[in-house]
Amino acid sequence: MRVRARSTILAAWAAAAGLALAGCGGGDKQAADAAPSAPPTTLAPLPAVKPADVKPLVGRWVGAAKDYFQFKANGSGVWVRGRQKLWSGTAIPEGGGKYRFSWNGGDPKAASYWGVALSEDKASLVFAGTNQTYKKAAARKGTG
Template identity: 70%
Template structure:
C-alpha cells in the first residue's frame, strides 16, 4: 500500500533526523550536532531573506503523516511531527517556487533534498526529503468573507 510506504518513509526520516541530531530548539540551528554528516561541503552564511521572496511559503502546510511545516515572513520555519521538531531553521529561496533549508545554522548553497517546492498555484508543497505532498492550511480570520 502506498500509504503504508509513505508512513514508513516518514518514520525512517524521523529516525535519521533524531539520530543525526538535526533540528533543535534554536531556529538558527545552534546546538545541532556537527556529526550528522548531512553535508561535507562547507556551509555559507544564511543570506538575507526578503519577505516577498517567501510570501507564498508563509503559513502552515499539513501532511498526511500527522506532520506539518510552518513558515513565517522572515523565512524561518519548522517541521513538526507528533509535537517533536524534526527540523528548524531558514527556508532559502532558490527561485521558481523552490526553497532549500538551512543546515546546522548555515546555507548549504546548493539545492538539496532538504527543501521544498511549491506547486504552480502555491496550493501544494512537496518536501524533497520524503517526496510527500503537503496542503496549505486555510487561515480563518473570523471576519466573515475576507
C-alpha cells in the same frame, strides 16, 4: 498507506539525524583512523531572506502523515509531527518556487533534497526529503 507515509517520515528523520551526527566528528584520532568517509559539509552563512521572496510559502502546510510545515514572513520555519520538531531553521529561496532549508544555522547550498517546491497554483508543496505533498491550510481567524 499510513504505514508507508509513517515509514517515509521516519526514514527522512533518520537521514536528518544521520546528517547531524556526521557533522559532529569531535576531531579525535580514533574517528580519523576509521573507515574513509565523505569530507565534512561546509555551510555558507545564511543569506538575508526578503519577505517578498517567501510570501507564497508563509503559513501552515499539512501532510497526510499528521505532520506539517509552518513558515513565517521572515523565512523561519519548522517541520513538526505530533509534538516533535523534526526541523527548524530558514527557508532559503532558490527561485522558481523552490526553497532549500538551512541546516545547523548555515546554508548548505547543495542539499536540494532538504527543501520544498511549490506547485504552480501555490496550493501545495512537495518536500524533497520524502517526496510527500503538503496542502496549504486555510488561515485561522485571529492569526493575522
